[in-house]
Amino acid sequence: xxxxxxxTSMDCAEGRAxxxxxxxxxxxxxxxxxxxxQIHSQGPQYIIHGLxxxxxxxxxxxxxxxxxxxxxxxxxxxxxxxxxxYYCIVANGGSGSARQLTFGSGTQLTVLP
Amino acid sequence: xxxxTQSPRHKVTETGTPVTLRCxxxxxxxxxxxxxxxxxxxxxxxxxxxxxxxTDKGEVSDGYSVSRxxxxxxxxxxxxxxxxxxxxxxxxxxxxxxPQHFGDGTRLSIL
Numbered sequence: 367x368x369x370x371x372x373x374t375s376m377d378c379a380e381g382r383a384x385x386x387x388x389x390x391x392x393x394x395x396x397x398x399x400x401x402x403x404q405i406h407s408q409g410p411q412y413i414i415h416g417l418x419x420x421x422x423x424x425x426x427x428x429x430x431x432x433x434x435x436x437x438x439x440x441x442x443x444x445x446x447x448x449x450x451x452y453y454c455i456v457a458n459g460g461s462g463s464a465r466q467l468t469f470g471s472g473t474q475l476t477v478l479p
Numbered sequence: 480x481x482x483x484t485q486s487p488r489h490k491v492t493e494t495g496t497p498v499t500l501r502c503x504x505x506x507x508x509x510x511x512x513x514x515x516x517x518x519x520x521x522x523x524x525x526x527x528x529x530x531x532x533x534t535d536k537g538e539v540s541d542g543y544s545v546s547r548x549x550x551x552x553x554x555x556x557x558x559x560x561x562x563x564x565x566x567x568x569x570x571x572x573x574x575x576x577x578p579q580h581f582g583d584g585t586r587l588s589i590l
Contacts, residue, residue, distance in 0.1 A: 400578060409569050409581035410522065453521065466537065467579060469514075469521030 370454045375474040378448075384441040386473055388454030391435040397458055399430060400467065401439045403450040403475075410453065410469075413439065444477045451475075482506040483582035485570050491588045498557040500585050502570030504550075511553035512537075512571040512579060513545065515564075522569060528553055560589045 371389040378384040390399065398417050402410040414421055414428045416437075421428045427440040441448055453472040457465045482505035492498055502511060510529055514522040514537075524537030526545040534545050542564060544556045557564055567586050571579040 407567065407584070409571075409583050412578045412580055415578055465510075465573070465579070466524055466527065467522070468538075469523070471521060 369468075370456055370470055372452075372454050372470065372473045374471065375476070377476050377478055378441075378444045380446060380477050380479050381443055384439075384444040384448065384475060384477070386439040386441075386452050386454075386475065387436065388439070389436045390454070390456045393434050393456050397456045398465075399428065399434075399437050400455040400457060401426070401428065402453045402455065402467075402469075403448075404453070404472070405447075405450040413452075444475075446477050446479065449475060449477045483570060483572055483580065485568075485582040485585050487585060488583065489586045491590065492560055493590055494561060495559050498560050498587065498589075500555045500568055500570075500587070502553045502555070502572075502582060504553075504572045506572060506574070507550060508572040508574045508577070509550075510573040510575075510579075511547065512573075513543075513553065513555045514569045514571065514581075515539065515566040516569060516584075517566050525555065525568075562589050565589045 398415050400415040401413040404410045414426050416428045430437045451472040451474050455467050484503045486501045512527040513525040516522045523539045525543050528534045528547045546554045565588050567584050569584045570582040573579040
């Protein structure tokens with residue numbers, strides 16, 4: 367699976383949009399981009415994933431560049447509860463296969479009041 | 480959350496003793512996974528299952544075994560626990576072509 371590069375930490379003001387970048391320049395054609403977050407010592411929480419089109423759900427938006435070498439997770443109105451470590455993961459999305467997720471160090475997002 | 484229950488949630492045991500962690504799901508999902516998380520490391524995959532009695536090794540499988548005799552249960556066994564296996568263990572489940580969802584974790588301390 368392709369490796370990802372994320373900033374170690376970011377701050378965001380409460381109520382503002384949080385934009386978390388991720389580089390995955392070696393991504394291959396059948397690999398998806400997944401985003402998870404981990405709040406304190408809880409289990410990772412799934413946020414969103416995509417292959418090449420932009421995606422949006424109730425939690426966030428995922429913007430993937432046309433060449434698929436980078437992506438941005440957008441939390442539109444960050445709250446204090448969004449303070450967490452955010453992981454960008456690239457994983458094989460073969461139909462019916464067991465996807466093995468490789469977690470890096472992630473980005474520590476701190477939402478400031 | 481997501482129909483996953485890990486047990487026990489906390490356990491303290493001694494070196495050399497066997498330990499079994501249980502992951503139970505109510506979602507009837509095909510795939511189940513065991514990860515460990517240590518300070519300075521992201522989650523690392525230990526073993527996974529793609530069906531009843533079908534399992535495979537992950538990145539850090541040495542010292543661990545797994546079993547899945549029913550769809551809903553995935554057991555992780557440390558045959559003879561060592562201090563290096565002190566960690567937080569997370570179970571995850573996934574349906575076909577679905578993202579993984581994680582349990583709340585088991586904090587295991589081996590003295």
